[in-house]
Amino acid sequence: MKRYVLRRLLQFIPLLLGMTFISFLIIQMAPGDYFTQLQMNPEISPKTIEEMRSRFGLDRPVIVQYFYWLGNILRFNLGESFSYHVPVSFLIWQKLKNTLALSFFSIFFTWLIAIPLGVYAGIREGKWQEKALSFLAYVGISIPSFLIAMLMVFFVARTMVLPVGGTTSVFHLQATGWEKFIDYLRHLLLPGIALTLAGIGGLYRLMKNNFLEAFNSPYITTAYAKGLSSFSVYFRHALRNAINPMITIFGYTLSSVLSGAALVEIVTNWPGMGRLILDAVLSQDLYLVMASLLIGGVLLILGNLIADILIASADPRVRLR
Amino acid sequence: MDKALEIKRLEVSFIPAGKKRVKILRGVNLAIGKQESLALVGESGSGKTITARSVMRILPRSMYLESGEVLIDGTDVRKLTENDLMDMRGRLAGMIFQEPSSYLNPVFTAGSQIEEAIKDSEFNLGSSPLRGEDMVGVKARISRTERKKLVLKMLSEVGLKENVYYQYPHQLSGGMQQRVMIAMALINSPELLIADEPTTALDVTTAYGIIELLKKMMTRYGLSILFITHDISLAANFAQKIAVMYAGKIVETGPARDVFSNPLHPYTERLISCLPERYKTGERIKVIEGHVPDFNALPKGCAFHPRCPYKKEICLYKEPGEITKGTTTVMCFKYG
């Protein structure tokens, strides 16, 4: 097990290197750099700009810059943001915690709702309940997440039941810890519900199909033949097999946390990674972009690893080798 | 009641989604006496498995029992409620299947799968060698340790080691898997075992072991067996009686020896003459001409007539009834 994890991590290193190198190339492909925009500013002398360029190493060849960046990464130094003049790690942590809060909130509720619905539809396959649910799922899959978010913002702005945008209310400074938490949750609700609604349809369909596949397997016939109740057949024999592929899916969900939430964050004005990376890319804030991509890659690796470990512990046929 | 299983005029229909209903069992009559074994023989698609599943009431969703009676030890399973059915399965009759590897749940250990088949209350079947004297007449729940003890005992009965209890199906060989299935089917000491091609997926030596085990269990438990196979020589070797099935009907029944040595129905005759051990070296392989009929378009009259060498005019429009000739019952106009 330990050896397996270690080996998988080692396998991922070349991928991670390849990915960061490609990102570096893509970003450097863009015309000019962050300081090109500053040149327009007459208050900043060209000399200062040259100084800053050399301070950040932007006057050297791309390859050298890449290894310079890589060397810093190995010393856990993500670099400094050009535009904010603070360490990238600080900036990212500020936003990442909001993105993680949003993602975990929506993952939790997506699964909580979609899994039982999928199982229910699997049991009622062919009946009107299943047909209605499946139609709704189609609709859910087809509505873009940003449209759901927009509709929710519209609805909330009309009714004023929830705050829109940001993480805190005006009274935040005087609030107690508990009140602060509730206030945070209230702000989280709008993007959280939008993201949850966007995810339910797809997960429901996966769960339903898995359940049906398990339920149509021969061992279900055996279970009936030995006189088990329908309850036991559904929830012990079929569900246990249907849930295995979902465990892998769960791992992958973890890995797509950053990408999935970005648009909803921007539309609902939730201060997460989405806005940060959008601005960073637009202003060519090199190290900020690189760090965000790196975190995306690391999350993907962790997600895959978690998926592998979970599935190995759940399915006796799978061995970690 | 002196019959372990009696099937009378059983009809089963298949309703594919959005299509017309098709009758696939067209009045099956069958009887198995106590401690008797009967082999149901026929080509694939003749309705053997459907017959077996009708007994257990585990037909696929698209199939329906239309009419007829299925009596296990005098109880009509068609009249049972859902709860009574659950109680019947396993207690009155157990079933084993063709491919043990896919009929065992891959994510549970062999032991737990046998264990969950154990029925709780009313152990008054003292005749079972499995339970021993102290278990006779015990009612209510069986404790965890008792259950495990029971399973371990059953495992040794079917010739498996104790460690199989903790193993998953994929860690067992095909023969061992089938033994687990047998243990599971017999753990409640039913009087009837339905074996649906239990050896087809196994290689010859393993299959031999399973057949020997079934024979042993039959005498030890006083079992009656409905043995389903497409191999008529295996049927003759294993069972006391043979029933030959063709296109959803039993066309010939009788003592195994008589049917095998002196087949009456043309179809049985063909089945036996096609057996490979009947060939001389250099002879061409024999086959039954024609195809298994399509249930959507069964021929009029006797379903076998398009492939029958003895067909008469009457076979083209009339279905033959049952005719008893000696020890055998046959459905064919050749005998009157």
Added chain:
Amino acid sequence: MKNFLRRLKRTNSLSFYSLWLLVVLYALAILADFISPYPYDLQCREYALCPPTVPHISVPGRKLCGPVVYGIVVVNPAFKEYAFDSSRRYKIRFLVKGPERKIFGLLKTDRYLFGVEEPGKIFLFGTDLHGRDVFSRVLYGARISLSIGIIGVTISFVLGLLVGGISGYFGGRTDTILMRTVEIIMMFPFFYLMLALRAAFPPNLSSIQIYFLIVIILSLIGWASLARIIRGMVLSLKEEEYVLAARSLGISSFRIITRHILPNTLSYTVTALTLSIPGYILGESALSLLGLGIQEPYPSWGNMLSVTVGNLRILTMAPWMLIPGFFIFLTVLAFNFFGDGVRNVTDPKNW
């Protein structure tokens, strides 16, 4: 083809009607010049953010009349408040004359499918911030959103077929290198990669350049998964019994590929392609929504939505600005239904 349609209707009627919906949507996009009552960039500043003018066929106090729209009254220009005056009625006429323009850039004509007489205005979906007709813009925007999916999928498919085919066919080191590349691409968070690629190009390009840039970006991201699928198919088909059987019968490679392998992959590929089109449509919408895609004044469904992002006032005052989003939804839904229908029909198990 006819056979295919009949089977589609029988096995999955919902997907059959989705196909018709798609046909209608594409027809609207192609005929946008002719159908839309106004050019996409015509600004009626005095009617900015005007709500939809609903066609009426009966007038209060009177019986039926032809379809009419009421005159728009500006109540408060600062707060964009409007009212409709039912006493001022403008008949909706068909094939009316208007300013001359070219259809498909070729046909010169001054006829429009429908319109009302000046000074009446017909804004079926209301107007945007600059007083442009949302209905007309939705039709023109459809050209971008609907074509980008098809072109993008085609490019991805060619790339995927090439790389996947080579990888699966040659195997060995080629396979390892190509598949590592694919894995690296698939490792990127999709959204970030899209942004980074977009940022790699200058921000101010012409509309047509940006259009092709978006197609290329989306294809560059999308080909990787297709390549993996195709590689897997090639690998398994190489070992398929019927291919081996055909080979042992001495049938030429060309015939094996065209007669045995391709027909077997076709159904799967067509399904995969249909179902991946929505991804491209959504990708374009997302980029345009963030202001990185199609630039004003040319409309796309995505950039028409972008004014509502982070602007609660516009969103609450003019919910009809979300109509393009509804069209995105409708298109994606139709493609999803249709794709599933194709899968059902082409799956030999369902014949």
